[in-house]
Amino acid sequence: MFALQRDIASELQAVAFALAATAATAGGSGDNTAANGATINVSTFPSGRQESVAFLIPARAVLAAAATLTVSAKIQTSDDGSGWVDVVAPTTVLTLTGGSGGTTETGVGKIGVSLEYCGTYVRVVVTPDLSAANTDTASVSSVAVFGGPYKLS
Template sequence: MLRILQTDIGSVITARAGSAVTSIVAGAAGDNAVVNGLSIDRAALGLPASALVSLLFTATLGAGKTLSIGAYKVQDSADGAAWADFASFGPAGVVATATGSGQVTGKVCLTGARRYVRVVFQPDLSAADTDTAQLVAAWSFGGFDSLPSPT
């Protein structure tokens, strides 16, 4: 369903952190490693039916070096412990080729998802030892049976 809203968007969505801030250094621990996001209890939010997943990043890169993000996905779980892939967003590919910041986003229909969800992503710096990046996942949940309570 598509709605054009001329109102406060904050009254119809609920935003949540999707991961801790992940800092990586090229060629060091964390570079090209899978990041499992935070477990989100959909029942505590009112079982939203849709979400926008955002991977926000900032990077300091040498000339000609890149920050890439492989396939990122949403996993679901009945108990918050045993996870299975629910939706995939394909590789984002190279997301930065110069020092700067940006974001990668994907929409997901949560109809049929189990109680808990999390984001999984894999950042990769192309340099050997000097480039750095910080990434964090964020959720914007919507599609509630009733409007979310203000927090």
């Protein structure tokens, strides 16, 4: 029998650091450049291998009026932690738009996959793309949230 829980944290079986804060400057460093996430071994969680993973991708951007930050992401897997293949194709997970006079915008994107399609290792690859030139800046990172243990205790 399953019961609804009011404490989501108690329901999370496994979480992992997935991507260090990655900075981008419009038309410069990090802009429209893929950032590879951390290599996560999905077989080493104390609660056992999980059924699925969702990567949460928070972003913060300082944007000119009507300028945008578009964040795309994909999920990759590997059997040995070195040769990577895409299991989820690149897709836009978040778009932030600068307000009148320029603003600081924040948001969180997400992307996920069933681990039944994955090998021993997974990672997220995130690409921040700023539409303006030279002045807009952004920072993106990621956390992996795993759910659905193979065996219920």
